[in-house]
Amino acid sequence: MPQRRAITGRSQEPRARFAEELRLLRTRKGLSLRALADAVGWDASLFGKMEKGQTLGGPEVVMALDTFYATIDKLLTLWELAMADPPQFRERYRLYMRLEAExxxxxxxxxxxxxxxxxxxxxxxxxxxxxxxxxxxxxxxxxxxxxxxxxxxxxxxxxxxxxxxxxxxxxxxxxxxxxxxxxxxxxxxxxxxxxxxxxxxxxxxxxxxxxxxxxxxxxxxxxxxxxxxxxxxxxxxxxxxxxxxxxxxxxxxxxxxxxxxxxxxxxxxxxxxxxxxxxx
Structure with a gap:
């Protein structure tokens, strides 16, 4: 198995890395895009576009996926690296989203x-x-x-x-x-x-x-x-x-x-x- 790239600010092709991780997590669970959509609550076409690198989605979607896959903040970290403007959603907003959910x-x-x-x-x-x-x-x-x-x-x-x-x-x-x-x-x-x-x-x-x-x-x-x-x-x-x-x-x-x-x-x-x- 090839060595996985580290999740750091110096990761190469962060957008592709994010899409790769999404595909990997879903296939490991043996889920179709439709089954994932039914479980998480968003449209299957959105997840398909995210896995193809056509869109990054929003922080709410990514946090829902982190919760579903039990990956803590891994996907959100990759998402922030892939964003053209990473400071847009930093710690304050991430914490707010958690507090809202609770x-x-x-x-x-x-x-x-x-x-x-x-x-x-x-x-x-x-x-x-x-x-x-x-x-x-x-x-x-x-x-x-x-x-x-x-x-x-x-x-x-x-x-x-x-x-x-x-x-x-x-x-x-x-x-x-x-x-x-x-x-x-x-x-x-x-x-x-x-x-x-x-x-x-x-x-x-x-x-x-x-x-x-x-x-x-x-x-x-x-x-x-x-x-x-x-x-x-x-x-x-x-x-x-x-x-x-x-x-x-x-x-x-x-x-x-x-x-x-x-x-x-x-x-x-x-x-x-x-x-x-x-x-x-």
């Missing part, structure tokens, strides 16, 4: 965009396309984001609350039919017993999270961390005093928001106001 409750504030776990494929695609993605990389990131939606629908799913700034709901997709589908999806998800959606009206004025998207994660032991996004950067906040200060801001925002019932009616009105077909 969370028993999540509460969120959206200043500008819907949370990924509530997005439709059309919403995710337009948002990611505006961020500069295209082609196979865009397809992979959309697929990864859709896979994350299962977090809220699985058995034992965490409790999830999101407060949506009215700005989020006043920023429609270019395709009005796709926007109607997104609004309808929010109403469907809101019916789940573990999901609460509230709307913060513009009339609430300025508040402590005006320009900040925030996600709070609480684990089974009661520890809470926060993931904060402002503009182009994200930060994982773990120090208890800082988390408590952010949570106080969140609680004050929640006090300003519409009730869940009022929020549902607000979304319904927006759906009624949205034309069924895009204007030409």
């Amino acid at each position: 969370a028993v409750s999540m509460w969120h504030y959206a200043a500008s965009n819907l949370p990924g776990v509530l997005q439709t494929p059309q919403y995710a695609e337009e948002l990611l396309r505006q961020g500069g993605l295209s082609g196979a990389e865009l397809d992979a990131q959309v697929a990864a984001r859709m896979g994350r939606r299962e977090l809220l629908l699985a058995d034992g799913a965490p409790q999830f609350r999101t407060i949506l700034s009215e700005t989020v709901l006043r920023s429609p997709l270019h395709d009005s039919s796709a926007w109607r589908a997104q609004l309808s999806h929010l109403l469907v998800m809101e019916e789940c017993s573990n999901i609460v959606i509230q709307v913060l009206p513009l009339s609430a004025g300025l508040h402590g999270l005006t320009n900040t998207d925030a996600m709070f994660l609480r684990d089974a032991g009661g520890r809470t961390v926060a993931w904060i996004e402002t503009g182009y950067s994200g930060e994982l906040v773990q120090e208890s005093a800082a988390v408590e200060a952010l949570q106080l801001r969140y609680d004050r925002v929640r006090d300003l928001a519409l009730s869940p019932g009022e929020s549902r009616e607000f979304i319904k009105r927006m759906l009624e106001e949205t034309p069924c077909e895009s204007s030409t």
Whole structure:
């Protein structure tokens, strides 16, 4: 058997090495691409493209594969080496993804965009396309984001609350039919017993999270961390005093928001106001 190359920053052809490892792990388990897709939850065509080196996929997909194959962070390390911009997803994001997967409750504030776990494929695609993605990389990131939606629908799913700034709901997709589908999806998800959606009206004025998207994660032991996004950067906040200060801001925002019932009616009105077909 030929000697395997080390996983280091000096590995040659990291993209090919990543694809090679994916193929090897799957064939060792005797799985078809379809069987792998059924087990992990993403589309078989995405795994096929990743094994051919046509796309790298997103971090969520790779972390799911690491979990399935029990390879710890091996695939994620190879993925980072293969990325054109490795710093894009470093330790903070990797840790956040682990904490999210273990969370028993999540509460969120959206200043500008819907949370990924509530997005439709059309919403995710337009948002990611505006961020500069295209082609196979865009397809992979959309697929990864859709896979994350299962977090809220699985058995034992965490409790999830999101407060949506009215700005989020006043920023429609270019395709009005796709926007109607997104609004309808929010109403469907809101019916789940573990999901609460509230709307913060513009009339609430300025508040402590005006320009900040925030996600709070609480684990089974009661520890809470926060993931904060402002503009182009994200930060994982773990120090208890800082988390408590952010949570106080969140609680004050929640006090300003519409009730869940009022929020549902607000979304319904927006759906009624949205034309069924895009204007030409």
